[in-house]
Amino acid sequence: KFLRQGSMMSHATTSREMGPALRDNLALNLMAFMAYHALPFTVADSPRLKKYVQMLLPGYTPPGDFTMREKFLPKLFNSTVSGVQDVWDACSLEYPFRTLAGDGVKTAGGDVFNMTEASGNLVVFVRLKRTPNTTLDGEWYANTIEAEMKHRANAAKVEIHMIFCAIALDNVSVNLRAFRILQQRHPWIIAVGCRAHLFDLVIEDVFKRIDEFQAILDEVRAAVRFIKDHSRVNKLWTTILNGGRTVVLFPETRFAYGDLMLERFFNNRSALYDLINHDDWADTTRSTNRNLTSNFEDTVNNPALFTKIKGLREITSVLSAIIHFVESPSFSASWTLPLFLSLGRLLEDWIRRDRNFSSEAKTELKNTYLRRWNGSGNFVGVFNPSLVVASVLDPNIHCLGFFSKLPLGLPTIQYDSIMRSELGRFCSTLFFSDPDESYNAATHEFKALLLAGLSRTKWAKLLESYKARIMPFIQEATGVANALSLKPLDLIGLMKKHFSLYQAKMDWMLMGRDEEHGVGALAVIAMRYLCIQAQTADVERANKANKVIHTKARFSLKETTTHVLLYCYHNLRLLEKYEENGARAFSSATFVSANHEEESDDDDGDDDNSVVSVMDETATETTEEADDAEVSTDTNEEEA
Numbered sequence: 001k002f003l004r005q006g007s008m009m010s011h012a013t014t015s016r017e018m019g020p021a022l023r024d025n026l027a028l029n030l031m032a033f034m035a036y037h038a039l040p041f042t043v044a045d046s047p048r049l050k051k052y053v054q055m056l057l058p059g060y061t062p063p064g065d066f067t068m069r070e071k072f073l074p075k076l077f078n079s080t081v082s083g084v085q086d087v088w089d090a091c092s093l094e095y096p097f098r099t100l101a102g103d104g105v106k107t108a109g110g111d112v113f114n115m116t117e118a119s120g121n122l123v124v125f126v127r128l129k130r131t132p133n134t135t136l137d138g139e140w141y142a143n144t145i146e147a148e149m150k151h152r153a154n155a156a157k158v159e160i161h162m163i164f165c166a167i168a169l170d171n172v173s174v175n176l177r178a179f180r181i182l183q184q185r186h187p188w189i190i191a192v193g194c195r196a197h198l199f200d201l202v203i204e205d206v207f208k209r210i211d212e213f214q215a216i217l218d219e220v221r222a223a224v225r226f227i228k229d230h231s232r233v234n235k236l237w238t239t240i241l242n243g244g245r246t247v248v249l250f251p252e253t254r255f256a257y258g259d260l261m262l263e264r265f266f267n268n269r270s271a272l273y274d275l276i277n278h279d280d281w282a283d284t285t286r287s288t289n290r291n292l293t294s295n296f297e298d299t300v301n302n303p304a305l306f307t308k309i310k311g312l313r314e315i316t317s318v319l320s321a322i323i324h325f326v327e328s329p330s331f332s333a334s335w336t337l338p339l340f341l342s343l344g345r346l347l348e349d350w351i352r353r354d355r356n357f358s359s360e361a362k363t364e365l366k367n368t369y370l371r372r373w374n375g376s377g378n379f380v381g382v383f384n385p386s387l388v389v390a391s392v393l394d395p396n397i398h399c400l401g402f403f404s405k406l407p408l409g410l411p412t413i414q415y416d417s418i419m420r421s422e423l424g425r426f427c428s429t430l431f432f433s434d435p436d437e438s439y440n441a442a443t444h445e446f447k448a449l450l451l452a453g454l455s456r457t458k459w460a461k462l463l464e465s466y467k468a469r470i471m472p473f474i475q476e477a478t479g480v481a482n483a484l485s486l487k488p489l490d491l492i493g494l495m496k497k498h499f500s501l502y503q504a505k506m507d508w509m510l511m512g513r514d515e516e517h518g519v520g521a522l523a524v525i526a527m528r529y530l531c532i533q534a535q536t537a538d539v540e541r542a543n544k545a546n547k548v549i550h551t552k553a554r555f556s557l558k559e560t561t562t563h564v565l566l567y568c569y570h571n572l573r574l575l576e577k578y579e580e581n582g583a584r585a586f587s588s589a590t591f592v593s594a595n596h597e598e599e600s601d602d603d604d605g606d607d608d609n610s611v612v613s614v615m616d617e618t619a620t621e622t623t624e625e626a627d628d629a630e631v632s633t634d635t636n637e638e639e640a
Contacts, residue, residue: 018060024072027063028079031072035568038549041065069561077564083575084124090583094502095119097165099533100149102141104131105543108555109562113141114542115148117164119531120501121329122586123538125570126152128546128563138177141169145182161430165528166190166333168536171197171380187425190386190528194536195336196326198372198382202343203319204255205368212361216308217258220265223272223299224249226292232284233275240271240278256323259316266309272300311356315365318346318488325492326535333387333532334394335495337402340382342488344369344407366408373410385418390529392449393522395507396499399466400483419446426525442521449522458514462507473498502587505530545569 018026034043043049045065053062063072088095102115115127127148132140145167153160167182169175171193179191207217224247227237238246247264250257265272275281276297285293299305322339325331347369351362375381391397392415403413423446427439449459475481478490486494505527512523549565550557557565577585 018057023060024075026057026060027068027072028075030062031068031076032568032572034068035073035076035565036572038545038565038569040554041069044068073561073564073568076568080568080571080575083578084571087122087574087578087583087586088124090578091119091122091586094505094583094587095122095531096505097528097531098163099166099168099531100126100145100164101168101533101536101539102145103170103536103539103543105540105546107546107550108552109550109557109559112546112559112562113144114539114546114566115145116539116542117152118329118533118538120332120533120586122574123329124574125542125567128559128566130559136174138174138179138181141175141178142181142185145178146185160186161188164189166192166386166532168192168194168533170194170536171201183425186429188429188528190532192333192384192386192532192534193380194534195331195333195382196323196535196537198380199319199323199326199340200256201380202369202372202382203259203316203323205372206316206319206365207255207258209368210361210364212357213312216305216312217262219299219305220262220309221249223296224261224265226296230285230288233288236278236280236284237271237275240274241268244268244271256320259313259320262309262313262316266306266313269300269306276300308356311354314350315347318343321489321492325496327537329533329538330496331533331535332390332394332495332499332501332530333534334390334397334501334530335499336382336384336387336534337391338397338400339488339491339495340373341402341407341410342486342491344373344410345484346488348407369408370410385422386529386532387534388413388415388418389422390532392446393508393526393529394501395463395466395504396470396495396501398449399463399470402483405484415450419443423522423525426528427521430524438521442525445522458511462511470494470498501530542566542570 030044033039034041042065044062044067050061053060096119098117098119100115100117102113104111104113109130110133111131113129113131114125115129117124117126129144149160149164153163156163167179167189169178169191175193179193182189183191206213208214227234227247228249245264245267247268248257248261250261278284322343326336326339347365351366354362370376371379373381373383375383391402406412420443423442424439427435427442429435471483474483474486474490474494477493478486480486508523508526508530512520546562546566549569550562
């Protein structure tokens, strides 16, 4: 606060005139600056820094390395913890439950396991835990996650289930075992593997498991590598581009950016043709391998290849966009299956229209999609009973009927078995007074939701109000009258701008309080499903920050110190957003109508309690560069 009052500061101010409180405040702000930018403690001993401070405050010398680390870093940490709690309190109405996500990373100081807690757009780093130098099993991960949940609950003086609704980990076998252990101990936990990683595996399937598609990728990669590996060719290529966007060589484990490589190669086809027909081409390639040069020329002169690239990118460009969307914190778990079904309808239409690829390739593409849905064989599946329930309980999804017709011959969803398994474990642990009665009530209410189109229940009328709000946007933006005809990119745009999870939670809260027409038992469960975060991309961003802090030059940092530094590095940015915009900085909606009136007592039973939500038209879109791919694909999928 003192630093913001510049008029109070003058060159005449001396260290003695400041007083201990002001000196500590200055040192704390300097520590915050160092933690925010991941600067080492030795910066505090820098003569240049001291000279700069002396120019601003004659007679004042900032504390040194030891004092910063031992005194002011703990103060900064405690202040940040308090600030983060204020943010959660301010956002508790929109985000009543949180998902605890975890992921491991190798650093200069050894292997660590990082954890974040998130709900909607609000993501908080919570813990760094160094892993032991032994082969880890699901028990270690389960114990570590459970200990963190208990710590957070004890700090808030509540039970664990009052804070957390789900856990999210990567899809390797050891994490799947941790899921089973945690659900045995806490049946109410919703366990979801990272959906962003699964969509990344889908595009990996396309490029690695279908020979015709892989051949295209390999040929383009060889051509791009030819340009990158030969300096004289690359120099001539840069001259021809004249500042245009060059071709890129995607990392071997980042298949989402294989599409970026195809895109750049296709868009530069004219420049590539100019390259091999340039007057200096023969002189430029005189010292290169003749076979490599000939292969490159054949690739550029192959119009059939560019036709196939264009056709293949009708699939891969959509998958790449889906991956980036699923990585974003605002992505809801209830949107996963509708998005995957929309992808299936796109594939169904593409298989019918395409004339460039063989029937065998199309059949394999279809079978790959079906295996990825169910998770058969060595494939990790997208389908998850918890995600089915989440979609059914999300009125944004339910009102549009995404599950009424499944593409590519997918098996019919067995709602009865899903209902028994999902609702049963909730009612046996969350409703302590009478679990049997609560289970019967919840299953009855869930069946009513599935039959909402045939009844005049309050839920059916609520769905009609959502449909009346959303369908005009669909028709205006895409020109289609049926949500099942939405292409994945159109569906992503709809989800970003017009799906209000905040509104859905408020409506469930109102229905839970309506004693006559409400769905009290199910409302408690629905609130939890609508708060699920089904991706670990946020933890992987924390992993990247971990590498920025724990470098080779700082390899001797202790585990506790690294945890404190990473906590401040991540969460100071969160507090900065909160100071600028308040809770609105993390909200999914810009306006929610306050017209929450009770149901009218009219004889015809019409419900006037429909509420309209207007979504933020400027919803943040996560855009990553090729060298900053966030989704880890180095998972041992065969083991999983």
